[in-house]
Amino acid sequence: MCVALLVLGLLGVLAWVLLGSRLLVVRSVEVTGTELVPRDRVVATAGIRLGLPMVRLGTGSVEARLERMREVESVRVERRWPATVRIAVRERVPAVAVERAGRFYQLDRHGVTVADGASRPPGLPVLSVASPGPTDAATLAALRVAGELPRELAARLARVEAPTPETVTLRLSDGLTVVWGAPGRAAEKARLIETLRGSAAGRGARTIDVSSAEVVTTR
Structure with a gap:
């Protein structure tokens, strides 16, 4: 019983750290690979709210929004724990x-x-x-x-x-x-x-x- 209570307590603390505390939230957004499109426009289109718990970040939906930009051929969004989101953009190359x-x-x-x-x-x-x-x-x-x-x-x-x-x-x-x-x-x-x-x-x-x-x- 004591072990079970201890496990439940640890899970509760972990859930609080991930979802409820200010320890693991988005504090900065890093953008790489941009020349044609301004960084500020990438960040605005990504729509990542500072202060959002990192675990709640939907990287797939962010990538989908960014790939609708005409300058973007592909993009990868990654969590960089504890508090940074990295957006790696591959731009289309004018031919x-x-x-x-x-x-x-x-x-x-x-x-x-x-x-x-x-x-x-x-x-x-x-x-x-x-x-x-x-x-x-x-x-x-x-x-x-x-x-x-x-x-x-x-x-x-x-x-x-x-x-x-x-x-x-x-x-x-x-x-x-x-x-x-x-x-x-x-x-x-x-x-x-x-x-x-x-x-x-x-x-x-x-x-x-x-x-x-x-x-x-x-x-």
């Missing part, structure tokens, strides 16, 4: 810019809009498709092609156009146009482009067509 009605919308590799502004973001190629967005096949094809380019070629990419998913065209900063075609075979096509540019036949070409890697043409 291209789309111009509409005088504004530039930055899209990530999935076609999701990450940010927008009045000026073209430096370093991002411009995407030209009929209906840009995460469910548009032409958008996804163009983003896949841009994402598969070798670093040297990607650094020269100024514009990517995709009237259809099978007709992706690249405009490079040095004036060269590359008719890429459908996504795939990126390493092989990139080698063909560099080989042609170094050859006598391709040295003066303004357009290289590698849409069919078996039959490459220049003009």
Whole structure:
């Protein structure tokens, strides 16, 4: 009986410490991984009340709220006992810019809009498709092609156009146009482009067509 009472007493103390006392409550919120979205906005969206018992924090619901932010690709919320909540954000990375009605919308590799502004973001190629967005096949094809380019070629990419998913065209900063075609075979096509540019036949070409890697043409 005494042992049982002792156990019940310890459980009662533990419950009080976890749920009723001020010993294990949220006193600070730590945010990591943010560049696009301000920390204060993350904290406000998370909606974590200071003074809330740590054990009552619903990390899943906090993560769900944060993942609705357009800049956030994924997030992990952790309790750091005794009194800190850590929010680790993985932001979406802008891959291209789309111009509409005088504004530039930055899209990530999935076609999701990450940010927008009045000026073209430096370093991002411009995407030209009929209906840009995460469910548009032409958008996804163009983003896949841009994402598969070798670093040297990607650094020269100024514009990517995709009237259809099978007709992706690249405009490079040095004036060269590359008719890429459908996504795939990126390493092989990139080698063909560099080989042609170094050859006598391709040295003066303004357009290289590698849409069919078996039959490459220049003009």
